[in-house]
Amino acid sequence: MSRRNAIEIVTAALLAAVVALVLPRVAELFVLINATVFVSMAILALSLALIWGFGGILCFGQTAFFGLGGYAYAVTALNLGESTYAVPIALAVPALAALALGYFMFYGRISDVYIGAITLTVSLILFNFANSTAGDQWHIGEAPLGGFNGIPSTPQLNIPGDPDATLSPQAIFVVAVICLASCYILSKLVLASRFGRIVVAIRENEARAELLGYDARRYKLGIFTVGGLIGGLAGILFANCVFVSPTMFSLFYSGQVIIWVMVGGVGTLFGPIVGAMLLQGLTTWAGTLPGINPNAILGVILMLAVLLMPTGLLPGATAVLGRLRRGIAP
Amino acid sequence: MSALLEARDVVMRFGGVAAVDGVRIAVEQGELRGLIGPNGAGKSTLFKCLTGQLRPTAGRILLRGKDITGLPSFAVARLGVGIKTQVPSLFDGLSVQEGLMIALRRQHGERAARGLAGAALERLGIADLADRTVGLLAHGQRQLVELAMVVAPEPDLILLDEPTAGMSLEETRRAAEVIRDLNRRHTIVVVEHDMQFIRSIARTVTVLHQGRVLVEDEVSRVLSDPRVRDVYLGRQVAA
Known part of the structure; x- marks a missing residue:
């Protein structure tokens, strides 16, 4: 691993530790729950940043894994009465879904825009399906699916093995921050590994990678599955601070996550995390203004970002800083 | 002993057109083989068949006697074949x-x-x-x-498709040196339409014309063959 990578990983861990220690002590409950939502969204953005920015796979339906993670968590936790086994199961379900979907896409040699269309369609099918599960006949074991209303009774995480020790919103925030930092570090490590470097090479030129003896399909499937897993984790955390409902699969979220990654900077990991938090914050704030549609603001920001900082916030800012430094230096 | 790389009656058809029409070549270990022909002779199509980028309509391709017909290019590469495409793929x-x-x-x-x-x-x-x-x-x-x-x-076999396309004279000279040097350790097949370049590197040359092998011989004899000159000048020649 390069020195720069090591510094970035240590910085991320320290930053997460500070946020996790300080914010729960100073923030009000409402702010903290909102912050947990932001963190789960940042994890979702990170999952897309990994597969789009580094795998070159533009997945328009990353929310499919987000929603599957949430629903799998809620359904399993309701059935088992606690979250100890619900979490691993809720990670496995979206990862396996990504594996299966990815298998058909990549081994079917589907690429580019068709991947976007297929993944978007899958998330919309899930959205429609979850939406049409109203009524008592729609349940998995003890868990009612609830149609458009989702599952408001989504249980909170508890300390593994101790069903009575339900985590407080403060503790869930800390867990979410640890998850975000872990996913960031995991992504860094994956990208620094032999596997990750070949994934990037395939993004650069799939034909050349194959002529060098790499089966591109396997590598794309691998990174897509990791992305599904991380997206699922985001869904579990979201389920813990809101509750699961079909909106998790919706076009609204699948569009937003793409905007977060674009504005933050495709090809970086930290950019999309910042992009998700900033834009979430901005849309939440805009939602409180009278007579303003937050989506219109989001649209304007996207247009401005594409026009003024086509590489995204983080690469753009880095370039500006570099120019300033060169300008100041003798 | 069997050849390192062999194409047996390879045919590649696109609709009604046979771009490669029953080509038979055998490249021995250690050889530096030139594969030449005018535009449209089927060189690049044959190259793509040999490297797994195209699956031939008929015929077989063998590497060290093993059938590799229709293997994807990553599998061909894994068998110790280095492949350079016409447009640099980087x-x-x-x-x-x-x-x-x-x-x-x-x-x-x-x-x-x-x-x-x-x-x-x-x-x-x-x-x-x-x-x-x-x-x-x-x-x-x-x-x-x-x-x-x-x-x-360090692949056993290196397949090069027009390695000097777009190079300056000096770069071409350097590339020729490099390829001759590589041939000490590797078997090489070079697809080219630049006859001067082929003269400077290859000993044996296969000339393709309209998807078939027109001549296969030692380089100086091939280049003085009137049939070869005719196909390069666009005259009709019976293959």
Whole structure:
């Protein structure tokens, strides 16, 4: 691993530790729950940043894994009465879904825009399906699916093995921050590994990678599955601070996550995390203004970002800083 | 002893057109074979069949006597075949060094790969480009970088499709030297339409014309063959 990578990983861990220690002590409950939502969204953005920015796979339906993670968590936790086994199961379900979907896409040699269309369609099918599960006949074991209303009774995480020790919103925030930092570090490590470097090479030129003896399909499937897993984790955390409902699969979220990654900077990991938090914050704030549609603001920001900082916030800012430094230096 | 690479009656049809129409060639271990012909002779199509980029309509392709017909290109590459395409196919966003490392990581650990990458760059005289971004290099340099990526893993057989396309005279001369030098350790098949270049490197040449083998002989005899001159000048020749 390069020195720069090591510094970035240590910085991320320290930053997460500070946020996790300080914010729960100073923030009000409402702010903290909102912050947990932001963190789960940042994890979702990170999952897309990994597969789009580094795998070159533009997945328009990353929310499919987000929603599957949430629903799998809620359904399993309701059935088992606690979250100890619900979490691993809720990670496995979206990862396996990504594996299966990815298998058909990549081994079917589907690429580019068709991947976007297929993944978007899958998330919309899930959205429609979850939406049409109203009524008592729609349940998995003890868990009612609830149609458009989702599952408001989504249980909170508890300390593994101790069903009575339900985590407080403060503790869930800390867990979410640890998850975000872990996913960031995991992504860094994956990208620094032999596997990750070949994934990037395939993004650069799939034909050349194959002529060098790499089966591109396997590598794309691998990174897509990791992305599904991380997206699922985001869904579990979201389920813990809101509750699961079909909106998790919706076009609204699948569009937003793409905007977060674009504005933050495709090809970086930290950019999309910042992009998700900033834009979430901005849309939440805009939602409180009278007579303003937050989506219109989001649209304007996207247009401005594409026009003024086509590489995204983080690469753009880095370039500006570099120019300033060169300008100041003798 | 069987040939290292053999095409047996390979046919590649696109609709009603047979771009390759029953080609039979055999390349022995250690050879430096030129594969020439005018535009549209079927050279590049045959090349794509040999490298797994196209699956031939009929016929078989054998590597060390083993049938590799229809194997995908990554599987062909794994059998020890280095492939250079006509338009340089490179990892534009990566550094030259990282591209070489990608070429080597499949078979080697990190440290061994670094050593071999350095050696390959040295061998092609482009060690000074190691830290440059591939996408920013000039065309001739890109050709050399791709060549370095192809030879770095020490493949038994190297297949080159028009390696000098777009190169300056000086770069072409250098490439000829490099290819002759590579031939000491590797069997090489070069697809070219530049006869002068082929004369400077190859001993045996196969001439393709309208998807078939027109002549196959020692290079000077081929180049003085009136039929070969005729097809290059566009005259009708019975193959």
